[in-house]
Amino acid sequence: MPAERPTIVATSAGWRRRERGGLDWAGTALEAVRLARVPTTRRPRLTYLGTAGGDQRTWAAEVHAAGARAGLDTTVLDLFPMPSVEDPALHLLDADVVWVGGGSVANLLAVWRVHGLDTAFRAAWEAGVVLGGVSAGSICWFTGGTTDSFGPQLRAVTNGLGLLPYGNGVHYDSEARRRPLVHALVGEGTLGETHCTDDGVGLVYAGTELVEAVAEVDGKGAYVVRREAGGEVVETRLEPRRLPS
Structure with a gap:
């Protein structure tokens, strides 16, 4: 039973640190699992891609441990030094949720295209696999955004x-250069309407429609930045729905 409509959960969130070390899946990632409408007769299947961080094996271990604690059947799709499964496109289609980690969105996009995952992700999305991720794993689903993939100075991708x-x-709230660069890029037309998230916040899309913002912590927001007909850049804050802790 796939998601009701093609679904994306794009975030600056998804993890929480454990008191005694390690990480657990947090509210926005668990919301992606809920939206996948997995039958109660089996465990949700989540596939993680760490391409943007170079497929670090230590991080993959954290993903598997967090998945076990959350009651998920977790797989990690590596692309370095070669794909870790025979057919990555089919592997994505078999997932209920695909979650993409942070790092270099520029490198991620290049590697995905070499392996044909750009078309594979569209097929999975249209089939009802919920796509999600944090940072680079958020930007990748859009036309572009702001990134430090090319060096310390933020640039457009x-x-x-x-x-x-x-x-x-x-x-949007934790790196001071993000907001002014978004406004500049929207103002000059490099980016069109742009959707932004504070740390701890995610955006939920049904098809291409933004249906709501969700948050793992209090006091955070999401934002829509548009260029008006007269050239003025306008930012509108969206109040997120607070997810359970």
Whole structure:
């Protein structure tokens, strides 16, 4: 039973630190699992991609441990040094949720395209697999966004997968240069309408429609940045629905 409509959960969130070390899946990632409408007769199947971070094996271990604690059947799809499964496209279609980690969105997009995952992700999305991720794993679903993939100075990336026809701004409250760069890029037309998230916040899309913002912590927001007909850039805050702790 796939998601009711093609679904994406794009976030600056998804993890929480454990008191005694390690990480657990947090509210926005668990919301993606809920939206997948998995039958109660089996465990949800989540596939994680750490391409943006170079497929670090230590991080994969954290993903598997967090998945076990959350009651998920977890797989990790590596692309370094070669794909870890025979047919990555079929593997994605077999998942209920695909979650993409942070790192270099520019490198992620290049590697995915080499392996044909750009078309594979569209097929999975249209089939009802819920797509989600944090930071680079958020920007990738959009037309582009702001990134430090090229060095310490933030720059635009404009070759996202384009499943969602907007720009995306992550870490909107925690990195001071993000907001002014988004406004500048929207103002000059490099990015169109751009959807942004504070740390701890996610955006839920049904098809290409933004249906709500959700948050793992209090006091955070999401934002829509548009260029008006007269050229003025306008930012509108969206109040997120607070997810259970």
